[in-house]
Amino acid sequence: MRFSAAVLLLLSLGCDGGLQPATTPTSCPAGICGVVQFRGVLPDSTDYVRVVVYRTIPDSLGQVIAFAGFSDPLPQGPDSARYSCCITPLAPGAYAWVLVVWKKLGVLDVNSAPALLRAAGSYLDPADTTRFGTVIVPGGGGAGNVNIVADFGRLQSISDFFPPAPPPPSPAAR
Amino acid sequence: MRRAPLACAALAALGVAAARAQQPPLRRVAGTVVSATDSAPVAGASIAIIGTTLRMTTDAAGRFAFPRAPGDMLDLLAARIGYVPEIASLPAGADDDTTVIVVLPPNPVQVSPVIVTASREEHLAEDAPVSVAVATEADLERRATFGVDEAIARMPGVEIQDGQIGIRGSSGYARGLGSRVLLLVDGVPANEADRDGIDWDLLPVTEVERIEVMKGTASALYGSSALGGVVNVITREIPDSLRLRTRFLAGGYADPPFAAWRWRSSPALFGGADLSVSRRLGPVKLLLSGGALGNAGYRENNDDRRAHGLAKLVLVSSPQTEAELVGAAADESYGQVLLWCTQGQCDDRGQAYQPFRVDSTTLGNRTRSTKYLVQAAARHTLSPDLALRGRLSWFRTAFDDAYRTSTDQATSDRLGGEFDAEWHPREGRVINAGAEVTFATVTSDLFGDHSQTGLAWFAENETAVGENGRVTLGVRVDASAVDAVAWNAVASPRLAATWALWPVRLRASVGRGFRAPSLAELFTATAAQGIQVVPNPNLQDESSWSGEIGAAVPASRHLLVDAALFWSEYRDLIEPELVTGGTEIQFTNVTRARVRGLDVSARAADLVDGHLTATLAWTWLDARDLTAGQPLAFRPRNVATLSADWLSAVARADTVTLGFDAHLASRPARVELFEGDRRVAARTVDLRCSWRRGGVGLLAKVDNAFNYLYTLVPRTLEPPRTYSLALTFAQ
8 A cells, every 4th residue: 555655656757846837937046137238339350249247347357257157149130048057056135346347259267358249238217327336136035127228239348347437428429 | 006906916915814814614504585474585695604705696596605605604695675684603513514594584664784885795684884774675666767877866865966966965066077976887997988977778677677876985995086975886686597678658848837938849758678588507607688768859959769778697507606697788760959049049938048948059969878887706715815906998989070160089998897806814804905997099089089097005994893893994096187198196094993883873974085187187179158268187086084973773673773974075066167368168176175964864664554664765975166265066954855655455366556746956056157046946747647467567657757857957957747658567
């Protein structure tokens, strides 16, 4: 009897759950999530486009590739794409700069970063869109709705931000 | 360093001298092993004269003969799968011929009474001081698998994740790099020279007699890579008479259960055939085997074509000398599936991910992989007290990646040589001692051109303690160097004991393990999806201290229960880490970890008038990264498998068997990539039905019958429902 019950229990294991289709993520279970709106034409020399995050805004070129994390490469072609950051787990806490980077073909290191990495757009503070927005990742969860506009017609070298550049123009000014 | 081989040679010479000095009168001992059920001869039974180096296997008529057995009183041990091992005591009889009939009572729960992996020599399974799981020929046949990895994936304590094996949580997932499990082919190491990974398709599974999985650190016997355990694949014995075996396998994969994920209009099919022929020709036994497989794959860009061959030659000219030569080759061409497609990377049909499809930019990416293995082994019995053994091996692997954006290649060779002596200085004591040398090279645009040299010396002493106990103390010293510079030496001791507290067999062991970094971990330089992988030539060895306490309890004639508590403390585990702020990946010695748990299995056989056989296995794991204070990645906390087979004789010569495997692996608490992805537990039910008449068998099976979709490693879908039909013929 007990054996039969064990058999039935184990046979029922496959009857529920499993991976299922998901049209759009309804939540952000971990890290930082949102939508990137693309503008402009993607350059031919594109290696990849990713969302990258920093704990604090780097104050030197030496820290320029010291990302706290980065997303999968974003799709090239659609008008917008959802993203989830990052590939590796993002620790809970505050992230002062979340941006979309465009990378030119080539080997990336500290020396080549100014030539290869461009900022296409940053997450802006919803209350003051002239400033970068700080994102708080809660413990055991994620931060959603971190939406970014990435404009390939207005790429800025990453080195332009060190020393920190003036606050970016507001979307209205564009 | 030169002293150790000399010491080894001196030990062997000492053994010879000792043996000659105490040379007892000799006699011929011969006999037959028969079954207690019907007095039929038992072929393939292991026969050993206890306390000596003398052992052999019975022929097709159940016969055996030792022409130079000791003349004094001796104990003859006979053992065979499915029987209770028997010890026959023979009185002293110098200069006489002794003939004996050994009767073996059946024991349906006895999977494999004799194992070789736990101590390098044949050993009664119940005397093994460590946990060893065995997949028998029957297990392999009833699952009709493609490869060895599938055959052992349901063993208690074993986890296979996209081809990477972990035993009791020793390994997570690193795309097959740096295995913490050592693969042996008939006792000879066969891990890849460059990546230290395992090629599961090297040997045709149809030519495997059994697979022994030794759990826990085995570096004291086998050195590097045996940090987490050993898988010993033992090829078939060759009979005297002509034997033909064929297997035809065909099947297909079910469509995805959701319309949004369907991606192909034609069914995904696979099929293959294996053929082998073997027989004795004078003093030589010969086996030749070959096969091919084509598989359309259940995912996009997942097709696979492979061919393999095996030749085995055994020299049987003298009862004192056993020699064999094994050659294997495999060639495979397959589509590369790195990760499934996420939104925007393919025709996603508005889905967040398409698990059966890949990024369109990786379509057409392929890898060609070839492997060649040649190994020779010989064992010579000098006297009842002393036997010598030598092994030579060469293993070549080569791959060519033809990707849309890059091409990579690597060719690696591993040459190995080993010599050891088995000495029985007195009753109840056996010493194994020897030396091993390995030389590995790689030429690759990924790993560079490098070499790795290894030297090792090992010795182990096993002593009987009283009537019921045995204690084993051993140590192995390994010295290795990369590119012949900066030699590094490591000592791996082991202490183990068994105790018979009738009817329970208790075992305990503690030992140190280590793993030298592979050439790939030291020198890989490449880029993947824009991320650079950079070399780290300063990598140090991983190490561990491991122990276990276990018991085998024959609860009745029909039920055998085995349980083990295990514990391992790892230092300097080599893991891929993001460095330089996250834009580069490098293998580094970062992790201190503790893995502990419980391994329980119960096997019931011959139930319900001999119709039912069932096995239940459960492993509970607590695996912690002590450096980061979090669970180790890719380790499920609970893994359980229930298997049952119902045998029915439907006519005088026909048997039909119905069976299933139900498998559960809980969702790992942590993964290292794509933490935000939905992850689920692995829950599969495999169903099978077979018919057999004489040498002809037909097996139909449905794996993952409920078409449950899950992953074991990130963004890599495990197979959906799979239908297979296997036709076998053996004569």
